[in-house]
Amino acid sequence: MPDTRSDSLCETGSNTRADSLALPAPAKLNRMLHIVGRRPDGYHELQTLFQFLDHGDSLHLSPRPDGEIRLTPALAGLDAEDNLVVRAARLLQAETGCRRGADIHLTKRLPMGGGLGGGSSNAATALLGLDRLWRLDLGLDALAELGLRLGADVPVFVHGHAAWAEGIGEHLVPVELDTPWFLVVHPGIPVATPAVFGAAQLTRDTPPITMARALQGGAPSWRNDCEATVRSLYPQVAEALDWLGARAPTMLTGTGACIFAWTDTQAEAQRIAADLPGHFTAFTARGANLSPLHAALGR
Ligand SMILES: C[C@](O)(CO)[C@H](O)COP(=O)(O)OP(=O)(O)OC[C@H]1O[C@@H](n2ccc(N)nc2=O)[C@H](O)[C@@H]1O
Numbered sequence: 001m002p003d004t005r006s007d008s009l010c011e012t013g014s015n016t017r018a019d020s021l022a023l024p025a026p027a028k029l030n031r032m033l034h035i036v037g038r039r040p041d042g043y044h045e046l047q048t049l050f051q052f053l054d055h056g057d058s059l060h061l062s063p064r065p066d067g068e069i070r071l072t073p074a075l076a077g078l079d080a081e082d083n084l085v086v087r088a089a090r091l092l093q094a095e096t097g098c099r100r101g102a103d104i105h106l107t108k109r110l111p112m113g114g115g116l117g118g119g120s121s122n123a124a125t126a127l128l129g130l131d132r133l134w135r136l137d138l139g140l141d142a143l144a145e146l147g148l149r150l151g152a153d154v155p156v157f158v159h160g161h162a163a164w165a166e167g168i169g170e171h172l173v174p175v176e177l178d179t180p181w182f183l184v185v186h187p188g189i190p191v192a193t194p195a196v197f198g199a200a201q202l203t204r205d206t207p208p209i210t211m212a213r214a215l216q217g218g219a220p221s222w223r224n225d226c227e228a229t230v231r232s233l234y235p236q237v238a239e240a241l242d243w244l245g246a247r248a249p250t251m252l253t254g255t256g257a258c259i260f261a262w263t264d265t266q267a268e269a270q271r272i273a274a275d276l277p278g279h280f281t282a283f284t285a286r287g288a289n290l291s292p293l294h295a296a297l298g299r
């Protein structure tokens with residue numbers, strides 16, 4: 001029996017170049033992160049402030065009439081079917097019955113396992129981009145619900161606004177944060193998120209605070225509960241935190257590996273970067289309360 005859902009939900013148009021979309025997949029920072037509990041399924045309950053950066057990966061998407069999802073180039077050490085971009089596309093097809101496909105080119109700039117949410121951001125850009133390309137018009141709430149099945153960090157990228165997040169990252173309240181310049185330093189090694197969340201020494205009992213209290217203290221009061229554990233499991237991250245922390249206020253993002261310092265001007269961030277030890281890499285970027293993805297889509 002033909003799948004009639006596909007006819008109603010997915011518009012099959014001509015595959016012209018004008019249909020193609022080039023979209024950003026920005027990085028995120030966790031400006032603070034508290035671990036306030038653990039769910040029966042092992043996932044950790046967090047309180048965190050998410051903010052985007054005007055720096056990240058990019059995706060180029062063009063529709064295919066034959067239903068195939070083709071992603072280029074391959075990411076080292078990752079099967080195409082495990083890539084969150086392909087998983088997002090297949091999930092969208094499965095949920096809507098859409099029979100269109102896509103050629104997707106991913107330009108990767110964000111380090112994997114970097115705490116910058118690169119994979120999650122790629123998934124969100126694929127969801128929003130294909131929703132637009134295939135004319136599904138699912139709406140952000142439905143896309144965020146699909147995104148949560150792919151990763152705890154996906155919903156904030158789908159909603160596209162800096163946010164106070166609770167639960168595992170799915171309860172989001174939009175906030176306006178200060179937008180300083182950041183110097184983001186990668187210590188040269190990846191951090192495995194499950195290794196940090198699985199560590200016995202991780203503290204999971206920070207008393208919950210209100211969003212108002214978190215915002216009231218501002219950046220000087222913010223910390224990341226993963227830092228002590230990441231410092232002891234990954235000495236390279238500890239070394240980077242010590243180096244950057246001696247020059248500017250510094251924090252870990254997510255479970256690392258990246259750390260960030262904030263400055264008033266890009267010139268100040270670049271001045272610090274100029275002295276960076278050779279085994280670290282870094283970039284400067286500005287904080288953004290509206291995701292560059294949503295700015296590009298005009299949402
Ligand atoms: C640390 C953060 O980056 C903060 O923004 C996120 O909470 C991590 O989100 P993510 O990378 O999208 O994580 P997922 O891919 O959903 O989960 C990877 C693994 O980390 C652990 N995990 C993740 C998120 C969470 N709140 N509690 C967890 O315990 C789980 O073992 C999970 O299997």
Ligand SMILES: Nc1ncnc2c1ncn2[C@@H]1O[C@H](COP(=O)(O)OP(=O)(O)OP(=O)(O)O)[C@@H](O)[C@H]1O
Nearest residue numbers: 083084112113114115116117118119120122153254
């Ligand atoms: N498109 C993708 N880009 C990066 N990683 C991907 C992608 N698809 C799947 N992955 C897998 O997801 C893992 C986490 O990658 P990601 O770059 O999102 O890490 P992260 O920045 O530490 O994430 P987070 O801050 O959400 O914990 C990778 O090690 C890789 O195995």
